[in-house]
Amino acid sequence: MSGFLESLVGFAFWVQVLRISVPYVLAALGGATSERSGVIDLALEGKLLVGAFATAWVADLSQSPWLGALAGAAAGALVALLYGLLVLRWRANQIVVGVAINLLAFGLTRYLLKLAYGSTSSSPPTPGFEGGLAGNPLFWACAALVVVWQPLFSRTRFGLRLRAAGEHPQAAASVGVVVGRVRWAAVTLSGVLAGLGGAWLALDNHGFTAEMSGGRGYIALAAVIMGKWRPAAAALACLLFGFAETCQLHLQAADLGLPTEVIRSLPYLLTMVALAGFIGRSRAPAALGVPEDV
Amino acid sequence: MSTTDDAVLALSGVSRAFGAVLANDRVDLRVTRGHVHALVGENGAGKSTLMRVAYGELRADGGEIRLKGELIPRERHSPREAIRRGVGMVHQHFMLVPTLSVVENVVLGREPLRRGLLDLAGPAGALRELSRRFGLEVEPRARVEELSVGERQRVEILRVLWQGCDVLILDEPTAVLAPAEVRRLFGVLADMAASGLAVVLITHKLDEVCALAERVTVMRQGRVVDELDGRVVSAATIARAMVGREVLLRVERGPRGAPPGAATLLRVDGLRVTRGEGTDAVSDLSLVVKAGEIVGLAGVEGNGQRELVEALVGLRPQAAGSISLAGRELSRLGVGERLAAGLGHVPEDRLARGLVLDFSLEENLALGRQGEFCGWFGLDRRRLRVEAIRLLAEGDVRPAEPLACARALSGGNQQKVVMARELSRPAARVLLCAQPTRGVDIGAIEHIHRGILAARGRGVGVLLASADLPELLALSDRVLVMFKGRVAGQLAGAELDAPGAAERLGELMTGAGGAT
Amino acid sequence: GVEPDSRCLQKLCVGLVFDVGGLGDKSFNDAAYLGLMRAQRELGAVVRFIEPGDGSDRESALRELASQGYQLVFGVGFIYSDDLRKLAAEFPGTHFAGIDFSGAPGEPTPPNLAGLRFREQEGSFLVGAIAGLVTRSRVVGFVGGMQIPLIRKFEAGYAAGVKHVCPDCQVLSAYAGTDPRAFSDPVTGKELALTQYGRGADVIYHAAGKTGGGVFNAARSVNRWAIGVDSDQYREAPCCVLTSMVKRVDLAVLETVRAQAAGRFQGGVREAGLAEGQVGFVLDDNNRERLSAPVLSRVGELERQIIQGIIRVPGT
Amino acid sequence: MTRAPVMREALVLGISLLSAMAAGSLLILALGESPAHVYGLLLRSTWGDSYGVGQVLFKSTPLIFTGLSVALAFRAGLFNIGAEGQLMLGGLAAALVGASLPAGAPAALALPLVVLAAALAGAVWGAIPGVLRACFGAHEVINTIMLNFLAAALVLGLGHEVFLPETTHTALVVEGARLPALGLAGSAANLSFILALVAAAAVWFYLARARRGFELRAVGLSPGAAENAGVRVRATWVAAMATAGALAGLVGCNFVLGYKHYFEEGMGRGAGFMGIAVALLGRGHPLGVVLAALLLGTLSHGGMAVNALVPKELVDVLQAVIILAVAASSAALDRGAGRAGQ
Numbered sequence A: 001m002s003g004f005l006e007s008l009v010g011f012a013f014w015v016q017v018l019r020i021s022v023p024y025v026l027a028a029l030g031g032a033t034s035e036r037s038g039v040i041d042l043a044l045e046g047k048l049l050v051g052a053f054a055t056a057w058v059a060d061l062s063q064s065p066w067l068g069a070l071a072g073a074a075a076g077a078l079v080a081l082l083y084g085l086l087v088l089r090w091r092a093n094q095i096v097v098g099v100a101i102n103l104l105a106f107g108l109t110r111y112l113l114k115l116a117y118g119s120t121s122s123s124p125p126t127p128g129f130e131g132g133l134a135g136n137p138l139f140w141a142c143a144a145l146v147v148v149w150q151p152l153f154s155r156t157r158f159g160l161r162l163r164a165a166g167e168h169p170q171a172a173a174s175v176g177v178v179v180g181r182v183r184w185a186a187v188t189l190s191g192v193l194a195g196l197g198g199a200w201l202a203l204d205n206h207g208f209t210a211e212m213s214g215g216r217g218y219i220a221l222a223a224v225i226m227g228k229w230r231p232a233a234a235a236l237a238c239l240l241f242g243f244a245e246t247c248q249l250h251l252q253a254a255d256l257g258l259p260t261e262v263i264r265s266l267p268y269l270l271t272m273v274a275l276a277g278f279i280g281r282s283r284a285p286a287a288l289g290v291p292e293d294v
Numbered sequence B: 001m002s003t004t005d006d007a008v009l010a011l012s013g014v015s016r017a018f019g020a021v022l023a024n025d026r027v028d029l030r031v032t033r034g035h036v037h038a039l040v041g042e043n044g045a046g047k048s049t050l051m052r053v054a055y056g057e058l059r060a061d062g063g064e065i066r067l068k069g070e071l072i073p074r075e076r077h078s079p080r081e082a083i084r085r086g087v088g089m090v091h092q093h094f095m096l097v098p099t100l101s102v103v104e105n106v107v108l109g110r111e112p113l114r115r116g117l118l119d120l121a122g123p124a125g126a127l128r129e130l131s132r133r134f135g136l137e138v139e140p141r142a143r144v145e146e147l148s149v150g151e152r153q154r155v156e157i158l159r160v161l162w163q164g165c166d167v168l169i170l171d172e173p174t175a176v177l178a179p180a181e182v183r184r185l186f187g188v189l190a191d192m193a194a195s196g197l198a199v200v201l202i203t204h205k206l207d208e209v210c211a212l213a214e215r216v217t218v219m220r221q222g223r224v225v226d227e228l229d230g231r232v233v234s235a236a237t238i239a240r241a242m243v244g245r246e247v248l249l250r251v252e253r254g255p256r257g258a259p260p261g262a263a264t265l266l267r268v269d270g271l272r273v274t275r276g277e278g279t280d281a282v283s284d285l286s287l288v289v290k291a292g293e294i295v296g297l298a299g300v301e302g303n304g305q306r307e308l309v310e311a312l313v314g315l316r317p318q319a320a321g322s323i324s325l326a327g328r329e330l331s332r333l334g335v336g337e338r339l340a341a342g343l344g345h346v347p348e349d350r351l352a353r354g355l356v357l358d359f360s361l362e363e364n365l366a367l368g369r370q371g372e373f374c375g376w377f378g379l380d381r382r383r384l385r386v387e388a389i390r391l392l393a394e395g396d397v398r399p400a401e402p403l404a405c406a407r408a409l410s411g412g413n414q415q416k417v418v419m420a421r422e423l424s425r426p427a428a429r430v431l432l433c434a435q436p437t438r439g440v441d442i443g444a445i446e447h448i449h450r451g452i453l454a455a456r457g458r459g460v461g462v463l464l465a466s467a468d469l470p471e472l473l474a475l476s477d478r479v480l481v482m483f484k485g486r487v488a489g490q491l492a493g494a495e496l497d498a499p500g501a502a503e504r505l506g507e508l509m510t511g512a513g514g515a516t
Numbered sequence C: 001g002v003e004p005d006s007r008c009l010q011k012l013c014v015g016l017v018f019d020v021g022g023l024g025d026k027s028f029n030d031a032a033y034l035g036l037m038r039a040q041r042e043l044g045a046v047v048r049f050i051e052p053g054d055g056s057d058r059e060s061a062l063r064e065l066a067s068q069g070y071q072l073v074f075g076v077g078f079i080y081s082d083d084l085r086k087l088a089a090e091f092p093g094t095h096f097a098g099i100d101f102s103g104a105p106g107e108p109t110p111p112n113l114a115g116l117r118f119r120e121q122e123g124s125f126l127v128g129a130i131a132g133l134v135t136r137s138r139v140v141g142f143v144g145g146m147q148i149p150l151i152r153k154f155e156a157g158y159a160a161g162v163k164h165v166c167p168d169c170q171v172l173s174a175y176a177g178t179d180p181r182a183f184s185d186p187v188t189g190k191e192l193a194l195t196q197y198g199r200g201a202d203v204i205y206h207a208a209g210k211t212g213g214g215v216f217n218a219a220r221s222v223n224r225w226a227i228g229v230d231s232d233q234y235r236e237a238p239c240c241v242l243t244s245m246v247k248r249v250d251l252a253v254l255e256t257v258r259a260q261a262a263g264r265f266q267g268g269v270r271e272a273g274l275a276e277g278q279v280g281f282v283l284d285d286n287n288r289e290r291l292s293a294p295v296l297s298r299v300g301e302l303e304r305q306i307i308q309g310i311i312r313v314p315g316t
Numbered sequence D: 001m002t003r004a005p006v007m008r009e010a011l012v013l014g015i016s017l018l019s020a021m022a023a024g025s026l027l028i029l030a031l032g033e034s035p036a037h038v039y040g041l042l043l044r045s046t047w048g049d050s051y052g053v054g055q056v057l058f059k060s061t062p063l064i065f066t067g068l069s070v071a072l073a074f075r076a077g078l079f080n081i082g083a084e085g086q087l088m089l090g091g092l093a094a095a096l097v098g099a100s101l102p103a104g105a106p107a108a109l110a111l112p113l114v115v116l117a118a119a120l121a122g123a124v125w126g127a128i129p130g131v132l133r134a135c136f137g138a139h140e141v142i143n144t145i146m147l148n149f150l151a152a153a154l155v156l157g158l159g160h161e162v163f164l165p166e167t168t169h170t171a172l173v174v175e176g177a178r179l180p181a182l183g184l185a186g187s188a189a190n191l192s193f194i195l196a197l198v199a200a201a202a203v204w205f206y207l208a209r210a211r212r213g214f215e216l217r218a219v220g221l222s223p224g225a226a227e228n229a230g231v232r233v234r235a236t237w238v239a240a241m242a243t244a245g246a247l248a249g250l251v252g253c254n255f256v257l258g259y260k261h262y263f264e265e266g267m268g269r270g271a272g273f274m275g276i277a278v279a280l281l282g283r284g285h286p287l288g289v290v291l292a293a294l295l296l297g298t299l300s301h302g303g304m305a306v307n308a309l310v311p312k313e314l315v316d317v318l319q320a321v322i323i324l325a326v327a328a329s330s331a332a333l334d335r336g337a338g339r340a341g342q
């Protein structure tokens, strides 16, 4: 236990919290954007996974982490495109499509892995950014995004229309806002951000591993809800998850005699407790999940 | 430019169908500057559809739309286009985003920018200026969800003014306003028309039409059936044109006052109901309703009428006081038990509370009575069907089709379904009726009023909350006026027939009555 | 329906059903695959592989192969034990073999079922001893995947090895999770390893499947030692892999096919360990200079003692 | 949902199957195999003989239960993404109770007990998000997902205590607590399939005929109107989630009581998520759920049979494509019908 407390005051501990939080934060910013426009974003998990695969693949081909990250963002956008086509264009149920896209990403990345590398488990080692957290451009990009995302919502034309589209699409439409276009933009942005989150996973890990998203998309979505759909607060919730996870890692090492299952479950319990009330009742965008009506 | 046409908005041969329903059938309409032009018709006649087509919100299936003489291609028309060409619309259901501020709502869609960011300060100033000029007080920075209905109405109009428009379309703007607010709104509209705007006004209140409009277009079943001169025509004439038959604008009723020796059915003592934030919506309120008595409840929206009715039904918790029905204490009971004990409720919000829109009519008619139709083998569909057919016929619901989806009905007919159900409860002894005719056409109003009076005749006690003063005056045996959660005064018996009764009520409603 | 495969009338047909990880896992399943492919090359056997979709596919995959007339059918993974028992009884004319078969050695099984077990704890003990001898900080680590009995076996052997040569060394151990995802989460693997390195560990042994990739990444970024598992994992991080604990599933498979081809297939549960040369650690040109002579001699002695039964390595 | 004409449903199914087959064909061609051959083999190995049929029924059974679970919750306006966790705990409970009974316990006593245990454990796990929703307004989608993670941890944590040494499964349940096989050529199909059909019939009756079912549907479509009609909305949410959980918990019957006779870590994994697909494919109607489960069960067993030709990932992809296609085409057709049918 004392060992645990020691590590808590260490610099390395907090660096680890940040590093663990990055993919959560990127995905959560995307999730907040999509959900504020009225589109449920359960597909975050799939976007992370596909983004990670594309990143590893392109980074491997080009031997450039930059191109890899770009490919990750593009792949995330591509998944978002499919998602948009299904739920915006064809108005399919957003929760069902979200779950199915995650299944699809799961199967497809393994399938492509097999085609590209003859393995269902992992890609060969690929280049990543070097020089630790401080030298990682994706980390700084993530930090910058956290700073600008809140004002993007509150101070820009796009943000105003985004909020209107998620709260009362008919009202937005009646003053000439093309709700479909706003939602397409939001969904695509979410794809790009979650794709970048996937890029982080692949680059930080120097390669793709099947199912490497490991439920992070769902946690990111929980963070969005905990943050009451506000980007800065959602990012904060992600840091909280990162903190809980880091604690969990260190508690295991500290060997408290607690069953690991209990320690492992901390973030999930935390989510449920948070949702149940200590953050106060959070109100979803009123038109969340409601397809736009003509 | 061959036309000598002075119409700013001209529709010719406009058609629009929803599936099999032809909502607009080759409609012609010309709106000219400097006039208030009324558009009337029964529920579902196609008024809103026509105006939404003109505004570009719905695409016409056929016909031509001209704005200021210029033909707008059907497929290019959109709200954005309409706004750009000076058409503004205030919708039947408010088109405001509740979580945004007033100014954000106003600029939405045409946001001015400064250095790439939203500029809200400029428009806020402009709004204050407009508020002052037209007497439409509202704080630009307030969030819309915190505003009263009247204030929201003002926001809608301010938005149109801020955008600047030549044609102003208002779809039932007065349905939720108090008389004083209506008067002020009409003043503004008259000013605007005088200054050269064209105003299109959709309403069900025919006396308003007569007071304000110079031209009246009457629609029935998707077509224009008559064009009248509003300055000379009477309400009865308009009503006849709308419905296609004589309509009794005033129902027959017996003498006022509860029957002698009538038992007290509903007794409320010291009732207190709080709003979410802890302020009192209803404080220390007491009232009684006797058998065979209609007690009217007047008040400006937001003075606790809604909360009172909801607390009586059990939809809202009460903080203090007692409610009893024929001597039985209801305070501790749930909604279901109160219904079983003999309450009936016609909710103010029929779409959210009164009906399950995706249920069939027969299922809707069983709502709240589901226990009665359940036997050993579950729901007795056959008995339910028989009952539904009877109720639909009695309630004059059209279509009287038990398997029709409630969503497919017009507003008036939806309300008739709710009425039919609540009046049909075998055990009902007190009927709580909130805004039973809001947004409902005169044909349906006539039927609903008859239903309420018939219930009174059977010895049912009725508590009737309505924003429509003529309705209260016509039906009630007694009218209580609520102000700030309390009963501010009451008019009974002959007082209600006295000339100026409406004015007296209006005074009480604004707290100027010197409550005792 | 399932028709018998006509080739199996003349030739030796061998079928193999993978563990859930499936083909391409770079570990256990791939080793079995390599063994059987070698059998195909060297013995001319007809081979067929099936990857089951979920747990309830296992039995029907085995059954499919058996009813197609395959003479020898492998199930890879302890999880096949019960299915193999059931099918061996149902198809007495077919030979079955289970890798990591669960059941004690000598436990009665049908004569047409061979249970092939490995004493991973012995190999783990040796790499534990290496870790205990190499460590300067006297802190070493273990990263497991999902917390199940099989993985505990690795942990127990490793810890015993460390303690045997360095009684006051500290063994940090951690698991990546509680569901099968824990075997495919390199991100968590990396963080776990970094945490242990951060607490002073300078050698980490993993038994975590794909999650181990993260351990190697961590080793690379702090430039400390890691120990691979199942097969030679040198190439995962050439800078930092001290050695790997290997488990020769390929050999076990190949030898069983050889026996079948020679008509001397034998049923019963067998355990192979150091003595049989089916577990051990990697020592080759890549890592020879990383292991000093005293270390190697000490470990060689331990190996002898284990083979002679002087040291009994705990499995739990 | 229920009254939609049969033709439209057939159309949805046709479109979805065709698009899934088209997508599948592309992937198969990418591997250099012949789609016709693969699909043919898939059909022959499933509906071609009684063993194949039995395996399809066996694979469909969990999907019927989870499909019903998701469909029922959906009718109450709730999304049950948690069938995955509920079925795990249901299976574990059935196994533990079944194993702790005295060896000679008569089936008449033991069977109802273990089936009840499965349902009860699922119900408890399902009720949690229901209660959180009712009392705190916490959204059930996130909570059920979190509870899936927690169920996995719980199963493993308990597993350390109750799994047999060196295995990830529990002890065998006693003879009396076992469900007999259907006797389809040694396939794993067992009486649970019949139990699933009974459950489907019960859910149908509940939704279409029972008073509580009527109230549940009202709550799902309009909580406000239901409340106004005297329905206790929150209680209905909790009850719906508990019932959904119980249905998912019954999945344990198939594997634990009817097949292996023990609970094994990983039992039924994936059936919960597929349940969402089944409910959607079956359009929320119990009969539709059964048919959809049979379809996906066919794919699931057939996928293994064609595994020599195509990797198993292909089946995952095909399943996802089917769900997407059904979701899209049913929404499009509903919209078309909504316009035409008023």
Ligand SMILES: Nc1ncnc2c1ncn2[C@@H]1O[C@H](COP(=O)(O)OP(=O)(O)OP(=O)(O)O)[C@@H](O)[C@H]1O
Pocket (backbone or CB within 6 Å): A125, A126, A127, A128, A129, A130, A131, A132, A133, A204, A206, C217, C218, C220, C221
């Ligand atoms: N797959 C790989 N193949 C070859 N070299 C690699 C690979 N991965 C990392 N390296 C090299 O290893 C060194 C450290 O790797 P890494 O990028 O993980 O360090 P880091 O960024 O400092 O660590 P971290 O991001 O985990 O804090 C770098 O010099 C890098 O070039």
Ligand SMILES: Nc1ncnc2c1ncn2[C@@H]1O[C@H](COP(=O)(O)OP(=O)(O)OP(=O)(O)O)[C@@H](O)[C@H]1O
Pocket (backbone or CB within 6 Å): B018, B021, B022, B023, B041, B042, B043, B044, B045, B046, B047, B048, B049, B050, B092, B408, B409, B410, B411, B412, B439, B441, D342
């Ligand atoms: N979005 C829609 N989908 C289907 N049918 C519609 C839609 N909007 C209107 N209708 C139908 O078109 C007809 C005309 O409706 P509309 O709203 O124009 O009537 P209205 O005259 O404005 O009635 P009210 O006085 O009740 O507002 C009605 O039968 C209505 O049910």
Ligand SMILES: [Mg+2]
Pocket (backbone or CB within 6 Å): A128, A129, A130, A131, A132, A203, A204, C221
């Ligand atoms: Mg790095």
Ligand SMILES: [Mg+2]
Pocket (backbone or CB within 6 Å): B047, B048, B049, B092, B171
């Ligand atoms: Mg209208």
